[in-house]
Amino acid sequence: MRPANLDGHKPSLWGSQGVRPAAVSQGDLGDCWWLVSLAALAEWPEKLKAVFGNIDQYPEDGMFKINFHVRGEKKRVTIDDLLPVKKWGSGFKTINSSKSPNGAWWGPIIEKAAAKFFGRYENMDGGFPTESFYALTGKPTHQYVNAKTDESLLWSALVEGERDDLMMAGSVVSDGR
Secondary structure, eight states: OOHHHHSSSOBSOOOOOOGGGGGGGOOSSSHHHHHHHHHHTTHHHHHHHHHHTTTOOOOOOOOOOEEEEEEEEEEEEESSSOOOOOEEEEEEEESOOOOTTTTBBBBHHHHHHHHHHTTGGGSSSOOOOHHHHHHHOOOOOOOOOHHHHHHHHHHHHHHHHHHHHOOOOOOOOOOOO
């Protein structure tokens, strides 16, 4: 269904409070590695809007051109706004990520574009923030593995990253124990 049909009115791309990291919410898909990068990117609204080609509002035709990066080049992915839904009470709700509490639809839209970029939604079930940061920004990424990194080095990296205004995210990976 299209967001306009789910909401019953014209959808908002950025929501009533503008771009906010709290707009990201996970649904049934195991793509937290992707969503954590979206939330981190939302700390810089201008960078997130650049991924959308700097559009100001939700397009009337529901067509989006989303910018990703692969092998050093920008790749534009075009999608419509038909989102997978499931029956929910007397209506429907999106299966994967959903609109934010302030009515922003950018999360589910960019998640759909990412599913196309990665081949399909199921291909996004598991991954690392370094992959999603690169796909979103085209910038080099670095990953520290806490169990294999000296605590003082990890702390220094966090302090320097904050000082240098870098995008950062954390994740928890089960080691099977």
